[in-house]
Amino acid sequence: MLFSADHCIAILDAVRSRQPLVHNITNYVVMNNTANALLALGASPAMVHAIEEVEEFVALSQALVINIGTLSKPWIKAMDKAAGAANARGIPWVLDPVGAGATALRTDTSADLARLHPACIRGNASEIMVLAGATAEKTKGVDSSHGSADALAPARQLAKATGAIVAVTGATDYVTDGTRLIGLANGHPLMAKVTGLGCTATALVGAALAVEKDRLAAVAAGLSFLAIAGEIAAEKSPGPGSLQLHLLDALHLLDAPTIRRRLKVVA
């Protein structure tokens, strides 16, 4: 079995006992939430982007997350440097190509970063399809205009081309190394009404990769932490404001019995 509740629980335990420092170069919209989600899970987050210090900071970290949500030229240079420093030291890094396909700057930057050997690329269907060269169609802003299953073949192709584990998130989340495939069916539609939960998934994948060498299982675990916590939160939330609060509480309270009871591996 590629991924089970046992894997997921072991990775959660490792995050909590090792409290990995996860270095984020991420967008302004989600910095607070991403940091809080990492803390609630048990990791130690930091947001550091200055070109003068990213390499030095990467060297202190156990994982790096690069998210292009609110992109600008100086940040791209810092992202490149940080990715290079991570590779040089064998520190896994995750790419979130927010809005790839919406503008040339986003498509080009994502493609350039994807060639710098990320351990994982996580996006919505539109982003992954654009990055795999499977479509030239304009992405609708930062939200996907495709279901995650539409991106299965492009995801496999992108994984083979880059060596990254590719994750496509949506109603069902898919994780592939180009050959093997894990499908995950946790989550809740109300999660799409909270900004940046995709970015949060990417950050939690970073925490999982920091403690687990089996990259396929680590990526699946990172996505599952968020999807299960989001599902629990949505069940008690009349709207997205409540969901955001309960999500952080649920990440903090996440435990083995909950994972065993909830985790839905569908492929």
Place this chain on the structure above:
Amino acid sequence: MLFSADHCIAILDAVRSRQPLVHNITNYVVMNNTANALLALGASPAMVHAIEEVEEFVALSQALVINIGTLSKPWIKAMDKAAGAANARGIPWVLDPVGAGATALRTDTSADLARLHPACIRGNASEIMVLAGATAEKTKGVDSSHGSADALAPARQLAKATGAIVAVTGATDYVTDGTRLIGLANGHPLMAKVTGLGCTATALVGAALAVEKDRLAAVAAGLSFLAIAGEIAAEKSPGPGSLQLHLLDALHLLDAPTIRRRLKVVA
């Protein structure tokens, strides 16, 4: 009647069915909340500011919001470009002149942007008075030192001078095209204890303008969505932390009966 519950409901329905992409160039403080409020209402938000991509992104959008809350020179250039691209394509854009009057940079930047044909300018009384040239008095930071009624004549004058619908928010919100006037009496004093709810009002006005050609009604609707949701939220909130959560829930749950029961048009 210039604005009624029927208008407000029709505009809400249009936002929900068309899910307009609202492009925001806004301040760091409120990005997360603004995005969440737009999502809760039913719109699709994006925060994009790089000069290399703002024009391309505006072209994908149905409305643009420019908010000068955490201003800097590179962002001013992007704001100018984005406003120009919006005008060239007939995409409505809204200006939020945060802190106009507090510093020369803010006053000058607001005045320059106000000349670039925004569909709407929304500010507190102090900001609108400064922008209308009605006062040379220093604004107290980003909070208003005047009540909204003090700014009625300046608001009319600013609307005539710029062609924008001008909205002055406060205990009562006023909306004018220079001739006609709508007064709105929803809201709650506790809302002033949550940062950036004025900025959120501006963003929701953007969503309304994206779907409604009657600009006066659209601006009134955008302000009403927030004021009604804020009022509902405040009634169940012991403090501003709770208000912020319940506000997003209330925007998500906002419906025709609630609008009919709550909306208070006073002029």
Place this chain on the structure above:
Amino acid sequence: MLFSADHCIAILDAVRSRQPLVHNITNYVVMNNTANALLALGASPAMVHAIEEVEEFVALSQALVINIGTLSKPWIKAMDKAAGAANARGIPWVLDPVGAGATALRTDTSADLARLHPACIRGNASEIMVLAGATAEKTKGVDSSHGSADALAPARQLAKATGAIVAVTGATDYVTDGTRLIGLANGHPLMAKVTGLGCTATALVGAALAVEKDRLAAVAAGLSFLAIAGEIAAEKSPGPGSLQLHLLDALHLLDAPTIRRRLKVVA
């Protein structure tokens, strides 16, 4: 007695009646929360960082907060200018040396700013030890690898060297002018699972310094506002998402009886 509930209550009352404008040059992660905490306490926050306007804005303010959490070169210049303007006008300013010791940029920038006569420096034990030159050990990201008591001697030394009141926060918070010492034992371990509560403490210290000339008492009051509100919030929170909400409510509801009942001065 250096600090008592009476001091704390008088300073709270002064913040609420005078609503000081607190100018923040702070990091992207906490801007929203910091602004909300200042509003909930009763102050008027503003986040302003452009080099073209920081001096003008400082002149409107009653206190300045400089936090290096998400540092970059252009912001360092603005921080220097703002600190200079504050000093020239006798406006108290607070330094938060986030991550000092993690990278050369952070250590050097903190050390440079510490020489510009801050009224207060607030950090965790690792940051204060690095800034006092007491250790050359690498800080673990932005979280402390030491308990606050470890930093007592370094804190005294840093206070003497800079003329600042130095606050070391942790399970027990310590405040010193180099000679006198106040220990404060409020707070709750769950607070460490919410990002940026240290930054929030610094901001509330800014609000207290804006209204109180006795700097030692003002710093102790700012820390106590947060620690007491956090303690109340944690008692009713299953996780960090709830804590963040209840914290803002508790700051808003903070009153004299609560302070009298809760405040624990231990040194």
